[in-house]
Amino acid sequence: xxxxxxxxxxxxxxxxxxxxxxxxxxxxxxxxxxxxxxxxxxxxxxxxxxxxxxxxxxxxxxxxxxxxxxxxxxxxxxxxxxxxxxxxxxxxxxxxxxxxxxxxxxxxxxxxxxxxxxxxxxxxxxxxxxxxxxxxxxxxxxxxxxxxxxxxxxxxxxxxxxxxxxxxxxxxxxxxxxxxxxxxxxxxxxxxxxxxxxxxxxxxxxxxxxxxxxxxxxxxxxxxxxxxxxxxxxxxxxxxxxxxxxxxxxxxxxxxxxxxxxxxxxxxxxxxxxxxxxxxxxxxxxxxxxxxxxxxxxxxxx
Numbered sequence: 001x002x003x004x005x006x007x008x009x010x011x012x013x014x015x016x017x018x019x020x021x022x023x024x025x026x027x028x029x030x031x032x033x034x035x036x037x038x039x040x041x042x043x044x045x046x047x048x049x050x051x052x053x054x055x056x057x058x059x060x061x062x063x064x065x066x067x068x069x070x071x072x073x074x075x076x077x078x079x080x081x082x083x084x085x086x087x088x089x090x091x092x093x094x095x096x097x098x099x100x101x102x103x104x105x106x107x108x109x110x111x112x113x114x115x116x117x118x119x120x121x122x123x124x125x126x127x128x129x130x131x132x133x134x135x136x137x138x139x140x141x142x143x144x145x146x147x148x149x150x151x152x153x154x155x156x157x158x159x160x161x162x163x164x165x166x167x168x169x170x171x172x173x174x175x176x177x178x179x180x181x182x183x184x185x186x187x188x189x190x191x192x193x194x195x196x197x198x199x200x201x202x203x204x205x206x207x208x209x210x211x212x213x214x215x216x217x218x219x220x221x222x223x224x225x226x227x228x229x230x231x232x233x234x235x236x237x238x239x240x241x242x243x244x245x246x247x248x249x250x251x252x253x254x255x256x257x258x259x260x261x262x263x264x265x266x267x268x269x270x271x272x273x274x275x276x277x278x279x280x281x282x283x284x285x286x287x288x289x290x291x292x293x294x295x296x297x298x299x300x301x302x
Contacts, residue, residue: 030161031106031107031110031161032165032167033161033162033165033167033168034130034158034161034162035130035133035134035140035162035168036167036168037094037105037106038066038094038130038131038134039134040094040105041066041067041094041095041096041105042066042067042095042096042097042098042102042105043064043066043067043068043069043094043095043096043097043102044064044065044066044067044092044093044094044095044127044131045059045062045063045064045065045067045069045092045093045095046062046063046065046090046091046092046093046114046120046123046124046127047059047060047061047062047063047072047073047090047091047093048060048061048088048089048090048091048120049085049086049087049088049089049090049091050072050087051087052077052085052086052087053077054077054079055076055077055078055079056074056075056076056077056101057074057075057076057077057083057085058072058073058074059072059073059074059075059091059093060072061090063124065127065128065131066131067095069095069102073100073101073102074100074101074102075093075095075100075101075102075103075104076101076102076103076104077108078108081107081108081109082108083104083108083109083111084108084109084111084113085111085113089113089114090113090114090117090119090120090123091111091112091113091114092111092112092114092123092127093111094106112154112158113154114154115153115154118152119152119153119154122150122151122152122155123152123154123155126143126147126155129143130143137169137170137171138171140162140168140170141163141170141171141173144158144159144162144163144170145159145163145177147159148160148163148194148197148198149184149194156191156193156194157193160193160194160197163197163201164197164200164201172204172205173201173202173204173205173208174205175205175207175208178201178202178204178205178207178208178209178211179202179207179208179211181198181199181201181202181208182198182199182202182208182209182211182212182215183211183215184198185198185199185202185212185215185225185229186212186215186216186218186219186220186225187220188218188219188220192222195222195225196222196224196225196228199212199224199225199228199229200228202229202232203228203229203231203232203233203235204232206236206238208232209229209232209233209235209236209238210233210236210238210239210240212225212228212229212232212233213229213230213232213233213238213240213241213243213244214240214244216229216244216247216248217247217248217251217253217256221251221253221256223255223256223259226248226256226259226260226263227259227263229244230244230245230248230260230263230267231263231266231267234266234267241267242271242275245260245263245264245272245275246275248260249261249264249275249278249279254285254288257279257283257285257288258288258291261276261279261288261291261292261295262291262295264276264295265295265298265299268299273296273299276292276295276296277292277296279292280292280293280296
């Protein structure tokens, strides 16, 4: 059985963004989405580091979310793999074990460190909601989207990785939510990673893909958002694809024109070939004209 376009779109979105060193992992090679990591822990708490020893970390002022922890406890620390913690730091601790000293359930480098008191307050308010929503994919989706749009950097990063990781098994966005993600992706005032993740989510649904294409390149154009939008439009045969590609190829931004030519090679058709031929003949940049000619030659031999 051939996969549906929605499945193909999900696979593309999960793979997109490899060109950016700071983008969300293109494939699920990192830690599990956060709600799945929570499910694997025997205990979860938000606590503040009070002391660090060679083999132990002491924490206090704990807000216990799951498990039978006290207000203060010890965690085993491997000197060869220390977590990114210092005395006075609040953090989210996912733990294993029936009694102290507990063991970190995560790789130490994946401990979520809360940068200040405001971040700690935000996590103390929001994390119980995530714990309660673990068995409800629709609630998880809504909560992660609210985190993605929020002001806390650690929450945004946690939500971003979960929303684009296929292991999360979150439900698809509805049309209205997909269009809203397209709006966020095109909003130059939003953090760039929020915009990129929103573009991926929008492009997984026909309504979102169309809304994203209609807004390209936008007031604050980004090459990765352009990539995602054009691929999503091709997967859903969006009627807005041709005009969006025209605008990208006519952009004053050389990198956007170059990205458009490269994506054109992956969504090739007679109409796309005509657009690339125009670039090969008329673009102001000689290197891009050459790249367009090479794309034409490559597809002529297929």
